[in-house]
Amino acid sequence: MSQTPQVAAPPAIPGAGGIVVNGLRRSFGDVRAVRDITFEARPGRVTALIGPNGAGKTTLLLMLATLLTPDAGTISVGGHDPVTSPSAVRRVMGWMPDALGSWNALSVRRAIEVTALLYGMTTERARERADELLSLVSLESLAQAPTRALSRGQKQRLSLARALVHDPSVLLLDEPASGLDPAARVALRELVRGLARDGRTVLVSSHVLAELEELADDAVYVEGGASVSAERLARAGAAARPWRIRSIDPAHLSWSIADLGVPTADVSTIGDAVLLPFASDDEAASFLAELVRRGVRVTAFAPAIGDFERTFQGLGDVDGAA
Amino acid sequence: MIPFSRGVRLVVTLELEQRVRGIAVYVLLGLFTLLVAITTVLLWRVDEGSGSGGFLFSTIVYFVLLLGTLLAPALSGAAVNGDRDAGTLATTQVTLVSTTQIVLGKFLASWFTSLAFLVVSLPFLIVSFAxxxxxARTVVASLLVLLAELAVVSAVGVGLSAIITRPLFSVAATYLVVAALSVGTLIAFGLGGAAVQTEVRSTSVYIDPETYPEDGSTEAPTCLPPEVYTYQAPRFDLVWGVLAANPYVVLADAGSGEFDASGYPNDLFGQVALLVRGAQVPPETEITYNECEDFTGGYSGEDTATAEETWNSTTPSWFVGLAAHVLIGAGLLWWGIARTRTPAGRLPRGQRIA
Structure with missing residues (x-):
């Protein structure tokens, strides 16, 4: 899976599907929720929307989902402008909100059916579609249960099914994996990857970076209501990150690390693993070679955090240094 | 976009499935039926003598209006903001139904629910008619006005639920509107009439008791000099228009107009409507009582107008009141739609759109 920052990718043709956002701004009274967001999410790829809580992710998604007008800036979703032609956008866009609302007196099947009807499908087609989606999100056994009886994770899957009802070409997923058990998480990842493979544009917001790491092709970083510039991303991506090292003989490993001149302040131990920061992959590889040369029997040598998380943490460090 | 009526129908179906559920509504309907049944039995005895179902019919219709206006706010007052709190409004708004379809659908669903009270009271209405x-004029007019008034309360509830952010406040505000129209108009009428008073001059000419003639005597009695005193009388004729906005008065004014042989109303509508019609008549500012003249000239007995005469000489007002109600309901619905429309420009403080 390639995980290049989206800025390195060639620009999509404007209006040819996908999501194109330019200089977006939106305030609520004195609160400037979104100050300046610019990015592109291309068809056939999963784009991660990364940022801390309160960074403006949900406000951005509400604007993409035709629910909120921006104060300034332009949006194109699937080639349509959500402000001037919301119904054209709604036809091609599926939105899974972070708030898990469901019609709690309706059965799971009926909730999907009603959504299909609200998208203008015939009764027959809506019934078929409900069957398809129930099996897609593995809720067949709960089809007759009222939605209020669902667990958080099950509601999450129902919400996803609803977002997919009209087979949208652009998908906006707000925190889709929160509340899911590991098996459902894997299923969700496979599902979302599959949807992107079919040529859909998928924008996933989350603050669980490890999760996005396995899911997304590209990433958009949002901080304090603004998207992070390419230059800052490059700097942050180059920041040091910790690597996790395990050995059959931990004592030998510790001794070797000390002997190789690593300051003790940099070394931390979690369980039977040692965490060491390396400024680059190159430096890490050389260190591993040195350990092996010294006869340390290494069983694991891997980055402790993913690319997204390193960049995310790097952004904080860059700010701290500035 | 989904065709307009189909979209509205979908929302109505969804609302009826989702919102109007549970045993609470059925318990209320059961209690209501019991109440109407008891009233029917009691009034039957009253009406049996007169051979007319007028009082029974009008009482049941009033019951339906009372229960309907008491329950419709609870059913409709959280229709939009309750969905927003539950997180189901936004997910509906991103589909192809428009905000207008959503709000109108919610209004219709709430109206239909309040009509359930009319449906369960139908057997009793038929008995009273039998x-x-x-x-027939009373039946048609009063039922049509009843339908309209229940629609107005539903429209006010749904409209306010779209305008006010918190469900609790919008339900309370709907009750306040209902109370203002049902009770507030009465208070305003009473206070208004008392505040604007007019001076009445009362002149009385009595016979000197000393010279009061014996029976059979033709001798003319001595008249005392006229006694004049003044007092203040409330001017209800200036404020009766306030009462025209009362839903019970609208219903009465539209539904009555039937009098028995002696010129009295033969149902509750007529009695209520007459009170309002009577208030239109300005008080006389010159009152003379001449005992002396009455004695010599023979008692002429100034005819007091019968109910029917008062009725015929005064102005009907129900269409004004009803039009005002429809205007309030439609206006609030329209405002509610405007406030709920997406993509939303302005959000009230603290409101989350999802």
């Missing part, structure tokens, strides 16, 4: 004496 007793006779209820003209």
């Amino acid at each position: 007793l006779g004496g209820v003209p």
Whole structure:
């Protein structure tokens, strides 16, 4: 899976599907929720929307989902402008909100059916579609249960099914994996990857970076209501990150690390693993070679955090240094 | 976009499935039926003598209006903001139904629910009609006005639920509107009439008791000099228009107009409507009582107007009141739609759109 920052990718043709956002701004009274967001999410790829809580992710998604007008800036979703032609956008866009609302007196099947009807499908087609989606999100056994009886994770899957009802070409997923058990998480990842493979544009917001790491092709970083510039991303991506090292003989490993001149302040131990920061992959590889040369029997040598998380943490460090 | 009526129908179906559920509504309907049944039995005895179902019919219709206006706010007052709190409004708004379809659908669903009270009272209405004496005009007019008034309360509830952010406040505000129209108009009428008073001059000419003639005597009695005193009388004729906005008065004014042989109303509508019609008549500012003249000239007995005469000489007002109600309901619905429309420009403080 390639995980290049989206800025390195060639620009999509404007209006040819996908999501194109330019200089977006939106305030609520004195609160400037979104100050300046610019990015592109291309068809056939999963784009991660990364940022801390309160960074403006949900406000951005509400604007993409035709629910909120921006104060300034332009949006194109699937080639349509959500402000001037919301119904054209709604036809091609599926939105899974972070708030898990469901019609709690309706059965799971009926909730999907009603959504299909609200998208203008015939009764027959809506019934078929409900069957398809129930099996897609593995809720067949709960089809007759009222939605209020669902667990958080099950509601999450129902919400996803609803977002997919009209087979949208652009998908906006707000925190889709929160509340899911590991098996459902894997299923969700496979599902979302599959949807992107079919040529859909998928924008996933989350603050669980490890999760996005396995899911997304590209990433958009949002901080304090603004998207992070390419230059800052490059700097942050180059920041040091910790690597996790395990050995059959931990004592030998510790001794070797000390002997190789690593300051003790940099070394931390979690369980039977040692965490060491390396400024680059190159430096890490050389260190591993040195350990092996010294006869340390290494069983694991891997980055402790993913690319997204390193960049995310790097952004904080860059700010701290500035 | 989904065709307009189909979209509205979908929302109505969804609302009826989702919102109007549970045993609470059925318990209320059961209690209501019991109440109407008891009233029917009691009034039957009253009406049996007169051979007319007028009082029974009008009482049941009033019951439906009372229960409907008491329950419709609870059913409709959280229709939009309750969905927003539950997180189901936004997910509906991103589909192809428009905000207008959503809000109108919610209004219709709430109206239909309040009509359930009318449906369960139908057997009793038919009984009262079978007793006779209820003209078709009264039945048609009062039921149409009842339907309209229940629609107005539903429209106010749904409209306010779209305008006010918190469900609790919008339900309370809907009750306040209902109370203002049902009770507030009465208070305003009473206070208004008392505040604007007019001076009445009362002149009385009595016979000197010393010279009061014996029976059979033709001798003319001595008249005392006229006694004049003044007092203040409330001017209800200036404020009666306030009462025209009362839903019970609208219903009464539209539904009555039937009098028995002696010129008295033969149902509750007529009695209520007459109170309002009577208030239109300005008080006389010159009152003379001449005992002396009455004695010599023979008692002329100034004819007091019968109910029917008062009725015929005063102005009907129900269409004004009803039009005002429809205007309030439609206006609030329209405002509610405007406030709920997406993509939303302005959000009230603290409101989350999802």
